[in-house]
Amino acid sequence: MKPFNIGDIEINPPLVLSPMAGVTDYSFRRLLKKRGGVGMTVSEFISVEGMTRNSPQSKRMMRFREFERPFAIQIFGANVRRMVMAAEMAEEQGADILDVNCGCPAPKVVKKGGGSGLLQNLPLLKEILVEIKKSISIPLTLKIRAGFDDTDRNAVEVSKMAEQCGVQHVALHGRTRQQRYTGLADWGLVKQIKDAVSIPVSGNGDVTSVEFALEKFKETGCDGILIGRGAMQNPWLFRQIDDVLNGRDAYQPTLEDKQEVLLEFFEYLREDMPEKAALGKMKQLAGQFTKGLRGGAKFRQTLYHSHSAKEILENIGIYFDTLNKGGTYGSNEVEKDAETLDSCEAAAV
């Protein structure tokens, strides 16, 4: 529960914004970093096929701001030569860490042998890791799933092999590829990996509260925790966990903070993309963020049906004005479950 190192890079606090394709872009990471408590950010997964062909999309995805450091670029693919080239490009771009994706369950990615497909082909994974390791000087890390399916939960074996190849950190999302996002992540496996290797190990999956995070640190002895979807529901979660890790009361965001987060995010998006795309991203965040808000279901619908920047800003204003004046909004209730979020499947190309 203290900072840890990946090579000579300190991860402090030991909390990582987990990569989410289509979500953890330049604007979202900026928003989260500003809330505090994020010890490392990671790019969305970037196709080595696109990167090594100089696709404009890949170039955009490699951008980061200095204040994000330490910043990792995550790549996916299965072609050794292109994986190595992409790793070199990430280092040239100034990334602090190079992460290899071994978890994406999207058929498009797996069919070509990449993402969680690499968990089924350890000789290829080994070759990729060994060759990348030879060609970069920044630390190499790996993000894996529990295994491909229940008959082959090989995360411990993969982690041991990765360590031998010079990988300096393993992050486990404790579901198999077959599970996608169903069931619960197996945190027992995080402990098994931690016990089996001497490099730092982080756990990941289903962290949406301070209590859950603290419990998992304690139960597994993991060095760090990655949080993905929970960051969209509660952008202050990292700060809250860090507060409690340091003996402070967890920060409780005010209504004003919540309004500010939405407005700030929209401002960042509009700086970075056309209005229509920015509206789409706002709606994506709203799907998760409104879960914890009073009258959140109606507010979300209002945002979904906003078709211009002016309209979305007006609707945000009306919602928070109503609550600030003590009024009721929609059912006035706080929902229990957020809408299901598509995984990397939607973003895979």
Ligand SMILES: Cc1cc2nc3c(=O)[nH]c(=O)nc-3n(C[C@H](O)[C@H](O)[C@H](O)COP(=O)(O)O)c2cc1C
């Ligand atoms: C929309 C979405 C996109 C994702 N994209 C990536 C990705 O690009 N790279 C990756 O390693 N994991 C990706 N993941 C998996 C997350 O990083 C994380 O492992 C998973 O969501 C479990 O953690 P959580 O319960 O904290 O969200 C994605 C997940 C979601 C929901």
